[in-house]
């Protein structure tokens with residue numbers, strides 16, 4: 001087929017031949033279900049793509065702002081670069097790596113998905129905690145702004161999440177002293193809180209006058225919208241897993 005020709009089979013159902021059937025009554029239930037699950041998959045993959053684009057845009061805007069005066073970086077720009085790359089880029093990708101519809105990790109085996117998640121989580125948490133500590137040490141009065149307070153919540157939950165992430169990884173080996181479900185459920189819960197708090201903290205960061213004067217208020221509010229949107233997409237899957245696992249424990 002020439003490269004510019006249209007493939008007429010493209011619009012038909014990938015599993016069955018729903019489009020070739022004569023009447024709706026003839027469409028078998030399985031084919032309807034397939035079409036529905038196909039649409040759902042397309043929707044989930046599109047949300048995943050949107051999350052990646054928004055993470056890229058938000059991290060890029062923050063990096064441009066941090067490097068506006070060139071090198072060397074002061075304490076504030078350095079904390080922004082470390083926190084945004086740590087939380088939004090690496091921790092965001094770490095959470096997405098376990099999602100079944102995530103583009104780059106979909107074809108990885110479960111064991112490799114877990115490895116990717118662990119490496120990204122350790123790297124991201126390390127950078128984010130370092131960035132928060134650098135700025136906290138640079139200030140004489142600490143935790144006196146909402147931005148700083150949400151940054152502290154994110155830092156504390158990230159540290160706890162790192163520790164019980166290891167116990168979830170070795171849940172099988174530790175099953176005698178620690179119920180496997182408990183460490184997994186708390187790991188998911190702490191991860192959601194840490195990532196959510198870092199999102200709120202970043203939005204308060206974009207609300208600072210320094211950022212608004214550099215970028216214009218419109219771009220600052222757009223960046224907040226982007227952050228809220230990709231955070232919601234990223235935490236949907238772990239939130240569902242959290243409720244399912246918790247329900248299963250209570251049903252036992």
Ligand code: HEM
Pocket residue numbers: 062065076079080083084087088132133135136137139141142143144145147148149151152154198199201202205206208211
């Ligand atoms: C996820 C991203 C971010 C995290 C986790 C974070 C975290 C923190 C932390 C922990 C502090 C120290 C608070 C204290 O000791 O009282 C701080 C201070 C500060 N951050 Fe961020 N930050 C982030 C992004 C940003 C962004 C994007 C900006 C600006 C565009 C920014 C600007 C500032 C400024 C100006 C301070 C000093 C004033 C204050 O404490 O509110 N931060 N940040």
